[in-house]
Amino acid sequence: xxxxxxxxxxxxxxxxxxxxxxxxxxxxxxxxxxxxxxxxxxxxxxxxxxxxxxxxxxxxxxxxxxxxxxxxxxxxxxxxxxxxxxxxxxxxxxxxxxxxxxxxxxxxxxxxxxxxxxxxxxxxxxxxxxxxxxxxxxxxxxxxxxxxxxxxxxxxxxxxxxxxxxxxxxxxxxxxxxxxxxxxxxxxxxxxxxxxxxxxxxxxxxxxxxxxxxxxxxxxxxxxxxxxxxxxxxxxxxxxxxxxxxxxxxxxxxxxxxxxxxxxxxxxxxxxxxxxxxxxxxxxxxx
Amino acid sequence: xxxxxxxxxxxxxxxxxxxxxxxxxxxxxxxxxxxxxxxxxxxxxxxxxxxxxxxxxxxxxxxxxxxxxxxxxxxxxxxxxxxxxxxxxxxxxxxxxxxxxxxxxxxxxxxxxxxxxxxxxxxxxxxxxxxxxxxxxxxxxxxxxxxxxxxxxxxxxxxxxxxxxxxxxxxxxxxxxxxxxxxxxxxxxxxxxxxxxxxxxxxxxxxxxxxxxxxxxxxxxxxxxxxxxxxxxxxxxxxxxxxxxxxxxxxxxxxxxxxxxxxxxxxxxxxxxxxxxxxxxxxxxxxxxxxxxxxxxxxxxxxxxxxxxxxxxxxxxxxxxxxxxxxxxxxxxxxxxxxxxx
Numbered sequence: 001x002x003x004x005x006x007x008x009x010x011x012x013x014x015x016x017x018x019x020x021x022x023x024x025x026x027x028x029x030x031x032x033x034x035x036x037x038x039x040x041x042x043x044x045x046x047x048x049x050x051x052x053x054x055x056x057x058x059x060x061x062x063x064x065x066x067x068x069x070x071x072x073x074x075x076x077x078x079x080x081x082x083x084x085x086x087x088x089x090x091x092x093x094x095x096x097x098x099x100x101x102x103x104x105x106x107x108x109x110x111x112x113x114x115x116x117x118x119x120x121x122x123x124x125x126x127x128x129x130x131x132x133x134x135x136x137x138x139x140x141x142x143x144x145x146x147x148x149x150x151x152x153x154x155x156x157x158x159x160x161x162x163x164x165x166x167x168x169x170x171x172x173x174x175x176x177x178x179x180x181x182x183x184x185x186x187x188x189x190x191x192x193x194x195x196x197x198x199x200x201x202x203x204x205x206x207x208x209x210x211x212x213x214x215x216x217x218x219x220x221x222x223x224x225x226x227x228x229x230x231x232x233x234x235x236x237x238x239x240x241x242x243x244x245x246x247x248x249x250x251x252x253x254x255x256x257x258x259x260x261x262x263x264x265x266x267x268x269x270x271x272x273x274x275x276x277x278x279x280x281x282x283x284x285x286x287x
Numbered sequence: 288x289x290x291x292x293x294x295x296x297x298x299x300x301x302x303x304x305x306x307x308x309x310x311x312x313x314x315x316x317x318x319x320x321x322x323x324x325x326x327x328x329x330x331x332x333x334x335x336x337x338x339x340x341x342x343x344x345x346x347x348x349x350x351x352x353x354x355x356x357x358x359x360x361x362x363x364x365x366x367x368x369x370x371x372x373x374x375x376x377x378x379x380x381x382x383x384x385x386x387x388x389x390x391x392x393x394x395x396x397x398x399x400x401x402x403x404x405x406x407x408x409x410x411x412x413x414x415x416x417x418x419x420x421x422x423x424x425x426x427x428x429x430x431x432x433x434x435x436x437x438x439x440x441x442x443x444x445x446x447x448x449x450x451x452x453x454x455x456x457x458x459x460x461x462x463x464x465x466x467x468x469x470x471x472x473x474x475x476x477x478x479x480x481x482x483x484x485x486x487x488x489x490x491x492x493x494x495x496x497x498x499x500x501x502x503x504x505x506x507x508x509x510x511x512x513x514x515x516x517x518x519x520x521x522x523x524x525x526x527x528x529x530x531x532x533x534x535x536x537x538x539x540x541x542x543x544x545x546x547x548x549x550x551x552x553x554x555x556x557x558x559x560x561x562x563x564x565x566x567x568x569x570x571x572x573x574x575x576x577x578x579x580x581x582x583x584x585x586x587x588x589x590x591x592x593x594x595x596x597x598x599x600x601x602x603x604x605x606x607x608x609x610x611x612x613x614x615x616x617x618x619x620x621x622x623x624x625x626x627x628x629x
Contacts, residue, residue: 037396039529088583093396094342095582098536101529102578109571219525223407226400234397261415268408275389275401 008135009252015141017248018148022203023225024232024240025155026196032172032235033192035093039100040081041200041225042218043107044074048204049122049213050115056208057122070205071198078197082190111215120213144206151202152241155195159237164191172235224251227267231274233281242282302454309446317446321514323554324449325507328456330534330546332503335460335496337540338469340476342395343497345402346504346531348386348409351523353379353505354512355413355420358429361513368433372509379505380498382409387497391490394479406528414520425519432513445514452510456503457547463499464543472496537581539588548589553577 023041030038051070055061061069085099126139159165167188170178179185203221211217228247232239247267254263274281309317329346336343357375360366366374390401413420420426432439432448439445463469471492474482483489512518530553538549556577557570585591 031396035396037400085579085583089586092586094540095536095586097342097396097399098533099579099582101533102575102582105526105529106572106575106579109569109575113569223403223525226403230397230400230404234400261411265408265411265415268404268411271401271404272386272389272408275393 004135005256006253007132008137009256010249011132011135011137012141013249013252014245015144015248016251017245018144019203019207019221020224020228020247021241021244022148022151022199022206023221024228024244025152025237026199027225028229028232028235028237028240029155029159029168030192030196031229032237033168034086034189036086036096036100037226038196039097039222040104040107041196042220042222043104044077044197044200044218045204045207045221046111046213046215046218047077047107048074048201049208049211049217050111050120050204051201052205052208053120053122053213056125057120063125067202067205070201074201075194075198078193078195079190081197082186082193086189086193087186108215108218115213115215122208122213125209140209147202147206151199155199156237158195164188168192224267227271230271230281233283236281236283239281239283305450306447309443309450314442317442319555319558321442321446321449322511323551324446324453325511325514326531326534326550326554327547328453328507328510329504329531330538330550331457331460331543332500332507333531333535334540334543334546335463335472335500337535338464338472338476339493339496340395340479341391341493341497342399342532343402343500344399344525344528344532345405346500347523347525347528348402348405349379349383349501349504350508350511350527351409351413351520352382353508354518354523355426355508356505357509358426358512358518359419361430362426362428367436368430368513369435372506372513375509375512376502376505379508380502383501384494384498387494387501391493391497402528403525406523406525410520410524413523420518420520423520425517427517429512429516429518431516432510449510449514452506456506460503461543468492468495533578537578537588539590541587542590545588545590552589 023045027038027041030036048070051073052063052066055066055069056063081100081103085103086096089095089099124140126143128139129136130139130142131137157165159168167178167183168191170181170183171185171188175185204218207221224247228243229235229240230243231246232241232243250267250270251263254266305320309320312320329350333343333346353375355375356378357368357371360371360374361368386405390398393401414422416422417424430438432445434448439448464472471482471487474485474487475489475492479489508523534549534553535546536549537553538547539545553574556574559573581589585595
């Protein structure tokens with residue numbers, strides 16, 4: 001492996017990692033507050049990509065607008081899921097999980113008749129190549145990194161500086177105590193669903209011009225996000241960021257050296273080994 | 288005692304009906320039923336983990352190990368079906384113990400996520416190990432199942448074999464669930480800390496339940512391999528694992544018959560859409576809607592449906608003769624609810 005190839009792999013790893021982080025942040029936020037694993041996250045990623053396909057690719061809406069539209073539409077979908085699925089089940093972890101699996105299956109299955117069975121492509125948004133230390137990187141992969149940084153910073157400020165963010169942190173610490181302090185738990189949970197879904201939609205929207213689109217495209221990113229949040233510690237936001245960065249590098253460098261499948265396998269083996277020695281993950285609080 | 292006789296009679300009738308159906312149904316229904324029986328074995332074998340309160344979304348991994356091991360033993364080494372099935376099941380158990388040992392100390396959702404990693408890890412190993420498993424080209428030419436040297440050539444005979452396997456496995460699982468061991472598993476599922484404080488070796492019993500589940504998943508996989516005679520890594524993916532879990536929840540996880548009802552119902556459901564290509568793609572949509580409606584409106588699963596219906600009818604029958612006014616005066620309401628200010 002030459003130095004140039006290494007640098008290229010690392011930059012691509014960073015851009016992959018950014019996508020993974022956006023996926024994992026929503027998952028870990030929702031886990032921290034409600035102790036649920038959102039299996040719908042992959043389907044939301046897929047829907048985000050399809051919003052870009054229709055609005056930007058087919059109907060000519062500017063990309064930036066389509067991007068925000070994807071986040072808003074799927075954020076609203078998050079509210080709907082919270083109201084119609086999560087709230088009626090009243091926090092039963094396992095029934096919620098099965099219900100979310102059902103929603104995912106439904107969305108994916110309905111994708112085929114609605115979107116058609118052929119793979120879809122979205123035209124390139126950011127044209128050209130950038131040269132970093134003499135290594136060429138395509139602009140569309142590079143642009144993911146600053147956009148992801150902005151979104152992560154936005155989430156950080158939202159959680160740490162706003163009243164709603166404080167309510168989220170309160171629920172994460174103790175739901176009953178938060179409710180006693182006057183936090184409207186249902187509204188804040190709905191907001192967490194909305195934020196998590198919007199972030200997943202954003203990562204789908206960012207990846208849409210790079211990969212081909214089909215209704216099952218969200219499965220792999222979902223599994224990656226699972227690995228990341230186990231790695232970083234469930235419910236931990238810094239953990240999700242660090243986990244995303246590590247997994248992005250594994251996926252890029254190991255995939256360049258050995259191929260895609262061994263890279264994926266390595267990340268699973270890594271997880272099983274990590275659990276042997278540190279079951280809480282890198283930043284976890286509990287088992 | 289009386290209800291026991293009734294249950295046994297009911298089971299005998301169901302079994303006879305199944306035998307008759309296999310005998311008269313022809314190849315198509317024999318094929319379908321054999322797959323339903325396989326799903327029942329899978330769903331019921333997962334139940335052991337659920338009893339201990341472990342949410343396992345990785346059961347298809349062990350089915351895959353059983354299927355590939357048995358297929359390769361029979362195909363490459365000419366091992367007879369009975370032994371290759373056993374070999375597949377045993378390797379599935381070993382893999383289950385190796386993977387389960389480190390991860391079973393995790394609880395609930397944490398464990399669930401690791402089992403997702405199992406499925407993917409096994410699927411990727413099968414996919415990468417092309418020289419052995421033929422990877423994504425798929426493994427074909429797997430010999431048909433045989434019993435005592437007699438090859439079962441027709442689908443009908445193979446379906447009888449599946450029925451036999453299912454009945455034997457269900458009997459074993461039933462005995463296990465209602466034994467002392469089953470009680471211990473249930474106690475772990477209800478309150479593992481309490482069980483631990485009473486001197487139950489929680490980790491060992493969880494691993495035992497998991498390993499037995501993996502063994503039967505391996506049996507189901509081995510039968511599947513010799514029955515379908517073509518193996519393809521994505522068959523045993525995350526989706527199949529979630530289906531096995533869903534059978535348990537849709538059927539009802541609170542009862543031994545839950546996974547059986549769930550697997551039979553949901554595996555048979557796509558039959559409604561058979562025939563016309565246009566409705567074929569709605570099969571999964573319908574599946575998902577059924578799943579969702581059951582979870583939302585029948586939290587106990589389909590198994591509680593007859594009880595709920597009879598409750599409903601009984602209540603209606605009782606309410607008809609009494610002609611009490613349905614609208615209460617405010618005074619009556621206070622009398623029932625108690626003084627709101629008190």
